Amino acid sequence: MTQLFVQSLLLGLLQGGLYALLAVGLSLVFGILRVVNFAHGEFAMLGSFAAVFVVGMLGLPVWTGLIAAAVAGAAIAYATNILVLRPIYLSRMRQKGEYTIIATFLLSQFLIAAATLSFGTTYRKLPGLWDQNLAVFDYIYLSGNRIVAFVAAIAMIALLFFIVYRTDIGRAWRALTQNPLGAAVVGIDVNRYANLAFLASGAFAGLAAALLAPLMFVFPASGVIALVKAFIVVIIGGLGSIRGTLFAGLLLGVVEVMGTVYIDTGYTDAYGFALMIAVLLFRPQGLFGRTGRTV
Amino acid sequence: MTRIVLETQGLRKAFGGNQVIDGIDFRLAAGELVAIVGPNGAGKTSFLNLIAGQFRPNAGTIQLAGADVTQLAPNVPARRGLFRSFQNGGAFGRLSAIQNVALAGMVRGLGRREAESEAGKALARVGLSPVADWPADHLSGGQRKLIDFARLLLAKPEVALLDEPTAGVNPAIMEVMRAIIAEMRDKGVGFAVISHDLPWVFGLCQRVVVLASGRVLAAGSPDEVSADPAVREAYLA
Amino acid sequence: MTKLTHHLVPLLFVAAGLGLSLIGLRPVVADLLILSVYYLLLAGSWNLLAGFAGQYSFAHIGLATAGAYGTAALVIGGGLSGWAALVIMPVAVALLGGGLGLVALRVRGVQLPLITFAFAGAFAVFLAAASDITNGSMGLQLPKLVPGFDRSLYLVLGGILAGLFFIVQNWMIDGKLGLLMQAIRDNEDIAHGMGVGIFRVKIAAFMITAAIAGLAGSFYANYVGVLAPSMLSMGEMGYVVAMAVIGGLGYRYGPLIGVVIIRSIEYFVRGFGAEYTLVIITGVALLVVLFFREGVIAYVSRLMPRQTARWRS
Ligand SMILES: Nc1ncnc2c1ncn2[C@@H]1O[C@H](COP(=O)(O)OP(=O)(O)O)[C@@H](O)[C@H]1O
Ligand SMILES: [Mg+2]
Numbered sequence: 001m002t003q004l005f006v007q008s009l010l011l012g013l014l015q016g017g018l019y020a021l022l023a024v025g026l027s028l029v030f031g032i033l034r035v036v037n038f039a040h041g042e043f044a045m046l047g048s049f050a051a052v053f054v055v056g057m058l059g060l061p062v063w064t065g066l067i068a069a070a071v072a073g074a075a076i077a078y079a080t081n082i083l084v085l086r087p088i089y090l091s092r093m094r095q096k097g098e099y100t101i102i103a104t105f106l107l108s109q110f111l112i113a114a115a116t117l118s119f120g121t122t123y124r125k126l127p128g129l130w131d132q133n134l135a136v137f138d139y140i141y142l143s144g145n146r147i148v149a150f151v152a153a154i155a156m157i158a159l160l161f162f163i164v165y166r167t168d169i170g171r172a173w174r175a176l177t178q179n180p181l182g183a184a185v186v187g188i189d190v191n192r193y194a195n196l197a198f199l200a201s202g203a204f205a206g207l208a209a210a211l212l213a214p215l216m217f218v219f220p221a222s223g224v225i226a227l228v229k230a231f232i233v234v235i236i237g238g239l240g241s242i243r244g245t246l247f248a249g250l251l252l253g254v255v256e257v258m259g260t261v262y263i264d265t266g267y268t269d270a271y272g273f274a275l276m277i278a279v280l281l282f283r284p285q286g287l288f289g290r291t292g293r294t295v
Numbered sequence: 296m297t298r299i300v301l302e303t304q305g306l307r308k309a310f311g312g313n314q315v316i317d318g319i320d321f322r323l324a325a326g327e328l329v330a331i332v333g334p335n336g337a338g339k340t341s342f343l344n345l346i347a348g349q350f351r352p353n354a355g356t357i358q359l360a361g362a363d364v365t366q367l368a369p370n371v372p373a374r375r376g377l378f379r380s381f382q383n384g385g386a387f388g389r390l391s392a393i394q395n396v397a398l399a400g401m402v403r404g405l406g407r408r409e410a411e412s413e414a415g416k417a418l419a420r421v422g423l424s425p426v427a428d429w430p431a432d433h434l435s436g437g438q439r440k441l442i443d444f445a446r447l448l449l450a451k452p453e454v455a456l457l458d459e460p461t462a463g464v465n466p467a468i469m470e471v472m473r474a475i476i477a478e479m480r481d482k483g484v485g486f487a488v489i490s491h492d493l494p495w496v497f498g499l500c501q502r503v504v505v506l507a508s509g510r511v512l513a514a515g516s517p518d519e520v521s522a523d524p525a526v527r528e529a530y531l532a
Numbered sequence: 533m534t535k536l537t538h539h540l541v542p543l544l545f546v547a548a549g550l551g552l553s554l555i556g557l558r559p560v561v562a563d564l565l566i567l568s569v570y571y572l573l574l575a576g577s578w579n580l581l582a583g584f585a586g587q588y589s590f591a592h593i594g595l596a597t598a599g600a601y602g603t604a605a606l607v608i609g610g611g612l613s614g615w616a617a618l619v620i621m622p623v624a625v626a627l628l629g630g631g632l633g634l635v636a637l638r639v640r641g642v643q644l645p646l647i648t649f650a651f652a653g654a655f656a657v658f659l660a661a662a663s664d665i666t667n668g669s670m671g672l673q674l675p676k677l678v679p680g681f682d683r684s685l686y687l688v689l690g691g692i693l694a695g696l697f698f699i700v701q702n703w704m705i706d707g708k709l710g711l712l713m714q715a716i717r718d719n720e721d722i723a724h725g726m727g728v729g730i731f732r733v734k735i736a737a738f739m740i741t742a743a744i745a746g747l748a749g750s751f752y753a754n755y756v757g758v759l760a761p762s763m764l765s766m767g768e769m770g771y772v773v774a775m776a777v778i779g780g781l782g783y784r785y786g787p788l789i790g791v792v793i794i795r796s797i798e799y800f801v802r803g804f805g806a807e808y809t810l811v812i813i814t815g816v817a818l819l820v821v822l823f824f825r826e827g828v829i830a831y832v833s834r835l836m837p838r839q840t841a842r843w844r845s
Contacts, residue, residue: 036642038645083822084818095586098588098642099825101588103822105773106774106814106821107818108766108770109766228653231650239643273651280647284640284643348725369725370725381722387719388718388719389718389782390711390714390715394711398728407706446726
């Protein structure tokens with residue numbers, strides 16, 4: 001009984017760490033620029049394809065695949081910011097929020113179509129860094145790949161916390177969040193810090209996808225599933241809150257695994273959805289979210 | 296005996312630790328015009344937001360025409376005869392001027408055609424007929440404030456709360472506004488008008504309420520209030 | 533355009549449906565037109581919801597899918613005729629839409645697109661997983677409305693449904709509801725403060741547009757005859773959004789123009805294969821959104837300045 005519980009809890013946390021890593025870039029970008037990026041899932045998808053290419057085709061070691069994924073994710077995120085988003089959020093048009101959503105949504109569809117054309121629809125797999133099952137306390141078994149992925153995810157999120165709260169980049173980001181116009185007036189280069197935020201967001205998404213790849217599959221439409229998970233995480237945690245994203249990611253992982261183990265194995269995705277609905281009913285702005293001034 | 300159309304008692308509102316409205320008692324009679332003045336950030340707009348239901352008070356009560364409207368959503372007091380204008384203008388950007396005004400009649404129960412024909416007359420009264428079909432986005436700031444006044448004509452309220460109608464508006468338009476307010480006040484509408492243009496608003500009002508830091512600093516006739524040393528220090532000096 | 537023209541448009545579609553069914557079109561063209569009606573209903577109702585009411589829901593394709601699978605359930609499971617399903621499903625899906633509307637009342641701004649996207653994603657996963665009900669990717673088979681492969685009936689029906697859509701749309705946009713919806717779109721707080729009942733307007737907008745989506749889904753099921761979970765892919769939603777924004781969101785004939793443009797492109801590039809078609813269409817949609825911002829109608833009417841006010845709804 002306790003054995004099953006502890007095992008589920010650990011498994012849930014391991015899974016949740018990856019959800020958090022997947023979603024944290026989305027939340028960061030929203031926090032700074034008020035942009036919801038519907039192409040975030042495709043940053044992840046293209047990152048995992050980069051890893052498959054480097055490891056599967058070039059035969060390089062697995063860890064180089066992780067770097068390739070982060071670099072590819074960052075590059076495509078950077079290009080997205082420059083080509084698609086910047087012209088919108090720096091413009092004076094009305095309904096910018098909705099407009100960026102439509103533009104990034106169409107971009108995501110374009111990237112999926114382009115990836116399908118270039119890579120085909122075959123499901124690919126990435127070898128793991130540590131393909132072994134480990135026994136913890138003699139009776140709990142966890143896959144080595146999951147542990148590696150979790151440790152990497154937590155390390156990356158810790159790094160992000162450090163950047164946000166301890167460095168000049170983070171200070172500038174926070175100034176932008178609180179008052180974009182004021183920040184521009186006191187000489188903070190909005191473009192530069194927006195680019196940095198997108199680079200970080202894309203790198204995190206790509207890395208998360210590459211860490212997930214040994215556990216799941218790599219295919220052109222995989223970004224949609226990643227985005228659904230990331231959305232559920234940021235809605236639960238509160239859009240724009242990094243703390244909230246970390247907490248909600250872990251919570252989502254635990255709730256999914258617990259539901260699967262104790263309720264019914266067929267509906268893993270439904271539990272996260274139910275959790276999201278519950279949060280919306282009691283705290284529409286998310287667990288760590290704030291409501292803004294309206295009138 | 297004049298009828299009280301709006302009354303608040305012990306109204307309080309805080310955002311986080313910031314006590315924005317700190318216990319305001321306020322009464323407005325039918326046909327009375329009260330000027331609400333005070334420094335920026337005093338809580339004037341927040342006070343209107345509380346009355347209109349845009350903010351939920353932490354404490355206190357609000358009576359509109361004798362009925363309690365505390366804690367009700369904004370559309371309820373609006374339908375019971377409360378009109379309010381917004382500090383930054385209340386126009387809907389993509390709707391034409393005439394549609395913007397017609398809405399005020401439609402929420403009162405008029406059909407769309409009837410509301411639009413009344414809106415046409417109201418626009419003529421405020422001098423906006425030439426731009427009746429323009430989207431509000433294309434109007435100037437002053438023209439957008441006149442939309443609020445055309446709406447006021449259609450809404451036929453018992454109580455009207457106007458938030459800085461005169462800010463950034465030229466003298467000719469201020470005169471149009473004055474005439475409409477005076478006419479409706481004389482028909483028995485109770486007005487609370489926020490303005491920083493003291494000569495203009497003092498020329499219209501019977502009573503002045505000075506707010507500072509969420510409290511009533513002074514109240515009385517324009518002369519009494521202008522002579523009050525506390526008011527001079529907090530606001531006028 | 534005058535009110536009279538708006539009222540003539542539905543008649544035009546009904547007449548066109550009748551006329552085309554009599555000429556005897558090539559099957560490829562007939563299929564293209566009939567399925568275009570499905571997309572017109574979806575893009576048009578999404579335009580009412582997003583472009584006029586400001587509610588950017590990504591669950592719209594999910595509602596159409598619900599209408600299609602509901603039709604299958606009624607026909608296969610309940611033994612009803614496809615005609616009955618065409619009447620029942622809009623009502624049933626309107627209730628689903630009302631549920632979405634309740635969610636929309638709880639949230640602000642960008643949250644609605646996120647939640648509805650997650651909703652559609654979860655529904656898609658469910659459909660794919662519940663293979664005992666949906667028969668998995670093999671799909672569900674439905675009988676045709678009338679036996680045989682005659683497309684003329686569907687051309688007539690398509691013309692009628694398109695006409696019906698424009699009647700409903702005229703009634704909404706030129707009536708009270710349309711103006712209240714647009715007020716909420718432009719500034720919900722001010723609308724609320726003026727006395728607009730946000731609850732009623734939003735629920736009405738969601739229910740009416742959901743009914744149209746349900747009708748579209750039921751029509752699709754009755755026409756195509758095979759249902760697969762891929763009907764609910766985000767790619768399909770992308771298609772609908774592309775059609776609505778290419779013409780111009782918030783314009784009465786925006787979706788019609790979008791459907792014509794996209795379906796024509798599709799027709800002319802179909803020789804390259806499905807993968808290329810998708811890249812070309814999503815690419816074009818993206819370029820239009822990036823460079824023509826408010827869509828083709830706004831762009832063209834800016835070239836003809838005097839027309840602006842009339843083309844606007
Ligand atoms: N929605 C809100 N959230 C937090 N603080 C608010 C909000 N609305 C107003 N305030 C605060 O209340 C105070 C009074 O503001 P306001 O009523 O707009 O003043 P006034 O209209 O007199 O200039 C200000 O300090 C303002 O920052
Ligand atoms: Mg103010």
